[in-house]
Amino acid sequence: xxxxxxxxxxxxxxxxxxxxxxxxxxxxxxxxxxxxxxxxxxxxxxxxxxxxxxxxxxxxxxxxxxxxxxxxxxxxxxxxxxxxxxxxxxxxxxxxxxxxxxxxxxxxxxxxxxxxxxxxxxxxxxxxxxxxxxxxxxxxxxxxxxxxxxxxxxxxxxxxxxxxxxxxxxxxxxxxxxxxxxxxxxxxxxxxxxxxxxxxxxxxxxxxxxxxxxxxxxxxxxxxxxxxxxxxxxxxxxxxxxxxxxxxxxxxxxxxxxxxxxxxxxxxxxxxxxxxxxxxxxxxxxxxxxxxxxxxxxxxxxxxxxxxxxxxxxxxxxxxxxxxxxxxxx
Amino acid sequence: xxxxxxxxxxxxxxxxxxxxxxxxxxxxxxxxxxxxxxxxxxxxxxxxxxxxxxxxxxxxxxxxxxxxxxxxxxxxxxxxxxxxxxxxxxxxxxxxxxxxxxxxxxxxxxxxxxxxxxxxxxxxxxxxxxxxxxxxxxxxxxxxxxxxxxxxxxxxxxxxxxxxxxxxxxxxxxxxxxxxxxxxxxxxxxxxxxxxxxxxxxxxxxxxxxxxxxxxxxxxxxxxxxxxxxxxxxxxxxxxxxxxxxxxxxxxxxxxxxxxxxxxxxxxxxxxxxxxxxxxxxxxxxxxxxxx
Numbered sequence: 001x002x003x004x005x006x007x008x009x010x011x012x013x014x015x016x017x018x019x020x021x022x023x024x025x026x027x028x029x030x031x032x033x034x035x036x037x038x039x040x041x042x043x044x045x046x047x048x049x050x051x052x053x054x055x056x057x058x059x060x061x062x063x064x065x066x067x068x069x070x071x072x073x074x075x076x077x078x079x080x081x082x083x084x085x086x087x088x089x090x091x092x093x094x095x096x097x098x099x100x101x102x103x104x105x106x107x108x109x110x111x112x113x114x115x116x117x118x119x120x121x122x123x124x125x126x127x128x129x130x131x132x133x134x135x136x137x138x139x140x141x142x143x144x145x146x147x148x149x150x151x152x153x154x155x156x157x158x159x160x161x162x163x164x165x166x167x168x169x170x171x172x173x174x175x176x177x178x179x180x181x182x183x184x185x186x187x188x189x190x191x192x193x194x195x196x197x198x199x200x201x202x203x204x205x206x207x208x209x210x211x212x213x214x215x216x217x218x219x220x221x222x223x224x225x226x227x228x229x230x231x232x233x234x235x236x237x238x239x240x241x242x243x244x245x246x247x248x249x250x251x252x253x254x255x256x257x258x259x260x261x262x263x264x265x266x267x268x269x270x271x272x273x274x275x276x277x278x279x280x281x282x283x284x285x286x287x288x289x290x291x292x293x294x295x296x297x298x299x300x301x302x303x304x305x306x307x308x309x310x311x312x313x314x315x316x317x318x319x320x321x322x323x324x325x326x327x328x329x330x
Numbered sequence: 331x332x333x334x335x336x337x338x339x340x341x342x343x344x345x346x347x348x349x350x351x352x353x354x355x356x357x358x359x360x361x362x363x364x365x366x367x368x369x370x371x372x373x374x375x376x377x378x379x380x381x382x383x384x385x386x387x388x389x390x391x392x393x394x395x396x397x398x399x400x401x402x403x404x405x406x407x408x409x410x411x412x413x414x415x416x417x418x419x420x421x422x423x424x425x426x427x428x429x430x431x432x433x434x435x436x437x438x439x440x441x442x443x444x445x446x447x448x449x450x451x452x453x454x455x456x457x458x459x460x461x462x463x464x465x466x467x468x469x470x471x472x473x474x475x476x477x478x479x480x481x482x483x484x485x486x487x488x489x490x491x492x493x494x495x496x497x498x499x500x501x502x503x504x505x506x507x508x509x510x511x512x513x514x515x516x517x518x519x520x521x522x523x524x525x526x527x528x529x530x531x532x533x534x535x536x537x538x539x540x541x542x543x544x545x546x547x548x549x550x551x552x553x554x555x556x557x558x559x560x561x562x563x564x565x566x567x568x569x570x571x572x573x574x575x576x577x578x579x580x581x582x583x584x585x586x587x588x589x590x591x592x593x594x595x596x597x598x599x600x601x602x603x604x605x606x607x608x609x610x611x612x613x614x615x616x617x618x619x620x621x622x
Contacts, residue, residue, distance in 0.1 A: 222428035225398055228416040230445045230495075240441065244432040323432030323475075 059294035064301070067294040075115040082110040116280060116295075120302065123276035126193055127265045127310075130200025131258050137201075138208035138257070139250060143242060145209070146216020163206040167199050167264040168271055174198050175272060192274035196265060203264045207256035215249020216242055244323055251318040258314055262307045277303055346372040346499055346531060350404035351394055364390050366557040368404070370550060372499075375529040379542040381590060382552030382561075383598060388535045391552075392501050395533060396422050408498060418446045421497035425504045427484040429476040435487050436472040439463060442491045462494040463487075465524055482513035486520070493524065502534040506541070514538075515574065518545060526571060539594070543586045544572060551593045562593055 041061050051058035059067070093105035114122070145152040178195045219242060227241045269278025281299050284292045351368040354361035365387045372378055380388045393399040395406055397416040406413040408420065416422075421442075429438045439459045447455060463469045466486040471479050476487070485505055492500055505521075506514040518541060525532060525545075536542050542549045546566050553561040566586055568577075577583040 220428070222424050222426065223430065225396075225416070225422065225424065226428050226430070228398060229396065229418060229420070229422050230442055231417055232445065236445075241430070244430070 053293065055288055055293050056290045059297050063294040064297045067291060068298045071116040071295065071298060075117045078112050078115045081112055085110045114275060116299070119275060119277050119280040120306070123265055123269065123278070124306065126196045126276060127200055127261050130197040130265070131204050131261045133197065134201040134204030134257060134261070135208055135254060138205045139212055142209045142212025142250070142253070143216050143238060145213035146246070147242070152213060159206060159209060167203045167268055170199055170202050171195070171268055171272055174202070192272065195272060196268050196274045196276065199268045200261045200265050204257040204261040207260060208250070208253035211249045211253025211256070212246065215246030219245045247322050248324070251314065251322070255311055255314045258310055259307060262310060266303055344371065345374040345409065347407045348395070348404070349407070351391070351401045351406065352403040353390060353394065353399060354402045363557045364555055365559065367559045370560065372531060372533070374531055377525055377532045377545055377547045378534070379546040379549045380533065380535045380552060381537070381539070381542050381549055381594070382558070383554055383594065386552045386554050387558040388552055389503055392503050392533060392535055395499065396420050396501050418442070418495035419498045421492035421495045421500055423488050423492045423500065423502040423505045425507055427476070427488040429484055429487055431476050434473050434475055435463070435468060435479070438476070438487060439491050439494050443494050446495045448496070458494060462490040465493060466490045466520060482509050482517060485509065485517060489521070493528070497530065499531045499533060502532065504535050504537065507537065521545065522571065539587055539590045542590060543583060544574060544577060549590060551590065554598055561597070564589055
């Protein structure tokens with residue numbers, strides 16, 4: 001009798017506890033990051049005021065906030081200009097066609113300076129291509145290295161030699177090689193794009209290659225024995241045993257690669273004056289107006305946010321591909 | 331001892347034969363002889379247990395029969411063919427189940443069936459997978475991942491996978507070693523049931539004296555390494571089907587049990603004390619004397 005009376009009360013109490021725990025967890029996951037960011041912004045604002053540079057006072061959060069809107073406005077204005085340009089061109093061509101029906105219209109591309117958002121787009125495009133090219137080479141090569149000790153022994157010295165090389169050391173060589181080799185009358189890609197993408201690729205190769213090789217070589221020996229007993233052929237062995245078990249390692253490598261690639265790209269664009277966010281930063285620095293530092297700061301924050309988003313994207317791809325949903329992915 | 335083997339083979343036809351098998355493992359100090367002069371003839375449908383102390387090379391024998399290790403001397407012949415590489419006709423049930431963790435129970439068995447399809451159509455493959463899951467009573471969890479089922483269930487699926495390859499010989503490497511006593515008893519009963527129904531030749535490694543006596547037709551007792559070999563072979567002449575409860579009161583059963591225990595804890599202990607120079611042997615001596 002007593003227990004039947006107590007049970008609902010106990011249950012209620014338990015339920016309340018669950019709700020409270022969830023609430024606390026919610027606070028932890030939302031509130032703490034916000035507090036962290038707030039502290040950073042306050043510190044930034046108070047320190048920035050006291051730094052006097054030759055380009056004026058170091059920009060605080062407010063100036064950076066304003067500049068970000070300026071950059072949006074500039075982009076919109078540039079787009080309006082471009083639209084106007086194409087409209088004029090179309091009209092002119094139509095008029096000439098009316099006069100002379102044999103006239104072949106030459107379509108010119110608008111040549112206004114690329115805005116901040118154009119540069120973001122260029123950088124994103126370049127890093128994606130460079131990263132994909134590197135991954136397409138690195139994953140199969142890594143699997144090969146992981147499966148065969150002979151291949152690994154042959155390739156390992158090269159990996160160790162080239163892994164620590166800074167991308168900027170590659171850049172002059174890549175630039176010269178691309179100029180010499182990539183010669184065509186109607187280039188599909190700009191040379192600057194190829195240079196940047198190849199530089200990114202060269203640096204993206206290593207983390208994926210090494211992590212894949214390590215992942216593949218550390219597959220559970222029993223699973224390999226299962227494959228042997230079943231007499232799986234090489235293709236099925238890789239598809240059914242090797243790839244699924246090394247997916248976590250491969251993705252660790254891919255995420256490291258993408259992060260490095262994004263950092264490398266910005267540096268390469270700054271140094272080589274190739275279009276992209278790096279060039280934007282460098283141009284602003286050379287421009288040296290009182291607004292430059294704030295605009296550079298906008299670029300810095302944008303680079304950070306994009307890097308973060310790229311990593312999260314890779315993470316969600318990993319979540320989608322990986323069989324082990326229970327493992328917490330960081 | 332040799333006489334014993336001879337009397338054995340005279341009455342059985344040739345099916346699986348280990349002749350003079352030995353294996354050396356390379357070490358920095360030179361080759362280490364793990365096994366020496368292992369000769370054994372097994373007839374079709376026989377249930378053989380390999381028993382011995384840890385590290386005596388039971389698993390090595392099994393791996394050589396499986397083709398996962400290559401014998402340095404001698405060889406294994408199965409139905410007149412020499413064993414050179416692993417293959418589905420010598421299916422292995424691994425100690426820790428070794429299911430592919432990313433495949434469901436069904437898909438794990440299906441992989442084996444597809445690989446050894448023997449000209450089956452798609453519908454027949456499905457039926458055969460179901461049939462083998464049914465043999466081990468696991469149809470209810472067909473869509474579960476290995477991580478979602480218990481250790482005993484995983485081992486059942488491992489057995490189903492091995493059976494689905496329709497092996498000539500089923501090799502079991504301490505299949506129930508990692509399970510609790512109750513689950514182990516259940517699985518032993520299942521294995522007896524399946525063995526009675528299918529009549530596969532089985533070689534099972536075990537540490538468990540009761541398990542060996544209950545399941546086997548013959549118990550092969552191995553001496554301690556290095557250079558381990560077959561010490562004694564014990565015929566188990568108990569009527570099948572065997573019931574574990576009845577067996578506890580069966581005089582013959584207890585005599586067999588006693589014989590195995592005597593081999594493991596008396597005869598093998600003595601041999602070790604004589605040659606207890608090497609450090610790794612000392613260690614196993616400690617282990618066994620505490621167990622005795």
